[in-house]
Amino acid sequence: MINITLPDGSVRQYDKGISSMQIAISISEGLARNVLAAEVDGQVWDASRPIEQDAKIKLLTWNDTLGKNTFWHSSAHLMAEALEALYPGTKFGIGPPLKEQPGFYYDVDFGDRDFSSDDFKQIEDKVLELAKAKSEYIRKPVSKANAIEYFTEKGDEYKLDLIKDLPDGSITFYTQGNFTDLCRGPHIPNTGFIKAVKLTSVAGAYWRGDETRKQLTRIYAVTFPKQSELTDYLQLIEEAKKRDHRKLGKELELFAFSEKVGMGLPLWLPKGAALRERLVRFMQTAQVKAGYEQVITPHIGHKNLYVTSGHYEKYGKDSFQPIQTPQEGEEFFLKPMNCPHHCEIYKTKPRSYKDLPVRYAEFGTVYRYEQSGELHGLTRVRGFTQDDAHLFCRPDQVKDEFKKVIDLVLYVFSALGFEDYTAQISLRDPENKAKYIGSDENWALAEQSIIEAAAEKGLRTVVELGEAAFYGPKLDFMVKDALGRKWQLGTIQVDYNLPERFELEYTGSDNQKHRPVMIHRAPFGSLERFVAVLIEHCAGNFPLWLSPEQFTILPISEKYEEYAKKLSDILKDSDICGLIDFRDEKIGRKIRDAEVKKIPYMLIVGEKETAEGLVSVRKHGQGDLGSMTIEEFKQRIIKEITV
């Protein structure tokens, strides 16, 4: 007998060699029907795999991330089986589940065959047909020699390339129906769990991400255990398309791009600029309260600045092109980050330990050469403005300062309606230290302070190795938007290296020179990216305090324009922004246009309102709110803005 510990802590006894599925059956039939795999002592196993010793197990269903991953991984095998059945001779690369979104892909080599989205339907039909056969996924350990023999005979050089790097004794095959794949597993019990499938896109991807190797066809797809979940998923995709900030940005006249100005260089239109200005003012107010001082630095910097900072060495060759002065032959670069400039500000005078922390904030516009294929709307651009600040503090202040920055970031998120977030702690890849600058000791200190500060603030965190910046570890905030999509926004980074490189100092209470620690932080990340995420989060229906046009006055006819102007002036005096629709159109039309433009409040004025000194108020998306005096309306707006 062996002891099986369940997640609730209860221990049950079973015969040696029992499978997770049998355990599930012993608990409840209903549970067993939903079990996709099981976590056994921290490893995900097939539900059918025999357990030979005492273990802690967790049964995985569709509700678990690991359960979903297993489901999609198994789906990838099923799609491969369908592809092989439809297009014999197809060679297979890898077919994993996706990390950030639902679904999976399989990289395949069709040889000379053309493949396009026109073939999707045929494949989906075949997948469903094979799924109905309820073929079991059968695990089989094989020797390296046998594995090589199998795929040599099959002529699949990609699998052979993978096997080459695997140690003998660790290799397993999985077979379902007529398809056998090299695979570590685990898999769902049988193909019958897969009830709905949709191929989502096709794209090229190099074998093992190496552009010198052959390009394979990557087929993206998503599967579900219920048809209704696929329907929901497709609806979500539709909704996401409607909220695309590139589409809304154009429709709402927030920003634009111009071929002549250059790719990745956004032009802020009046309404977008108004929105952005409000965000800036909001942040400035918060920062003043938090003890920051505003600074301003130039858009270019001397090459030596970046040689000192280390950025030149790291990015100089492919990212920076120098600007040369005609006479002296000096070299300048467009500012790609603000930190070196702020270090020089720190150095303008001697500092005492009593002066620290010093907090310099700047809405600094920076320019970076991003690969052309990587540009995307406002989320990835070549010129953008960071809500940047650099804190210079004593080592004993780091954790406290870091925690204050976390507070600020969370304040910003809550003010803008991002309720759901996690924090990602990005550390150095211990296997590849050459990628980073700075001493081991400083890295250890920096990593430690981030981990402790996040823990003390009770943040939900995940740790990612190898995701740190080259000069220091960071804490990135990932927010979930209204559709449940994750975005990386704010970032906080601890840096022991730049102070070293710029030889920053302060005089301690011991009258000795000491090195301050630097914290980089940007709660929005960049205004461009933040606005993009905000647009998609609220679908263009900004909170009232951010709306570029908070109201529009709609006169029923030109007879009431004088009254409309009077109202408009009253609102303007209270810093409430809006326009009057003077067009010679019927009221229904004016309302419709205002609704389409997502203007929060419509003030309708006609004979009745003019006579009684009222306004008829209509709210976007809600409809008629009835009449009130302009003063009542003003109070309503002020109340809504301050909440």
Next chain:
RNA sequence: GCCGACGUAGCUCAGGGGUAGAGCACUUCCUUGGUAAGGAAGAGGUCAUGGGUUCAAAUCCCAUUGUUGGCUCCA
């Protein structure tokens, strides 16, 4: 940067070897109206740019440029 798709009026898009089409937006006129599109007329395009094939190119070919889906990258 690499691979694929795309670029037609301000916007959304149709068409397609014989010198351009719709809807919306715009302008003018009629209409002076009550909570999501009133009516009529008009104006607007070197069909991304450059080159080639052809009697003839917006259409076919090549290059460039931009957008886009991926890959790689992200200070």
